[in-house]
């Protein structure tokens with residue numbers, strides 16, 4: 517498969533859009549004929565990144581989360597961006613169980629899930645400017 | 661724990677939870693994410709407080725999706741139950757939910773039963789580092 521296909525969208529930082537974002541990406545990648553497991557992996561990763569933008573990145577629901585998705589051959593790349601608070605120490609933020617919102621019953625598993633379910637996760641962020649999470653997954657290499 | 665009809669609360673809740681004889685049964689929704697987590701937590705905690713619930717059972721038979729927000733709800737209830745000597749269990753996990761339990765390590769904190777229970781030990785061995 518040598519096709520390329522791209523989509524881009526933005527939406528309000530409202531929790532109701534978490535499900536919308538998952539379904540939108542799942543439908544977009546359907547042309548790659550992913551397995552149900554691969555779709556679930558992608559949905560979980562998207563949900564984590566979008567939820568983080570809404571909970572940690574922003575305070576106002578009118579702020580916008582940007583989501584883009586590029587299919588190139590057998591690989592999908594998903595980018596979730598916010599222009600919110602930013603992450604001061606990315607390495608620390610990505611450690612399992614690290615959370616800055618324990619009072620909201622966050623468990624610090626979000627980045628761990630993204631890393632477990634996608635092949636590659638790259639985070640860039642600047643305090644006061646925002647955060648971008650770039651995730652890639654190759655479809656059709658079912659391991660284990 | 662009282663197990664007769666509850667009075668006065670019928671209207672505002674019982675969307676996810678059912679008070680059983682000796683435990684609170686939580687019917688985990690089809691998708692448990694941040695959007696659903698708040699309502700479920702509020703309903704469960706109201707009943708736990710009102711009826712001094714000491715055991716909470718999360719039933720995943722209707723659940724297709726759960727992310728870290730769901731993990732937070734379960735760990736939170738589990739912690740609260742721990743304070744009062746109670747317990748939390750999870751039942752009827754499908755393959756997907758089981759994977760979420762494994763990756764997060766939740767299976768080490770919360771007892772599971774039913775649905776793929778037979779696979780538990782094998783899978784745990786495979787995942788042991």
Ligand SMILES: Nc1ncnc2c1ncn2[C@@H]1O[C@H](COP(=O)(O)OP(=O)(O)OP(=O)(O)O)[C@@H](O)[C@H]1O
Pocket residue numbers: 564568569570572573574598600601602603609610614615616617621622623624625626627628647728729732
């Ligand atoms: N978009 C973001 N903007 C600002 N901070 C973020 C963003 N995403 C993550 N973080 C920071 O990184 C930390 C870890 O994120 P992670 O998703 O792993 O855990 P969590 O969201 O705190 O808990 P969980 O995902 O288990 O509910 C967060 O607590 C937060 O401090």
Ligand SMILES: [Mg+2]
Pocket residue numbers: 564567568625626627728
């Ligand atoms: Mg998170």
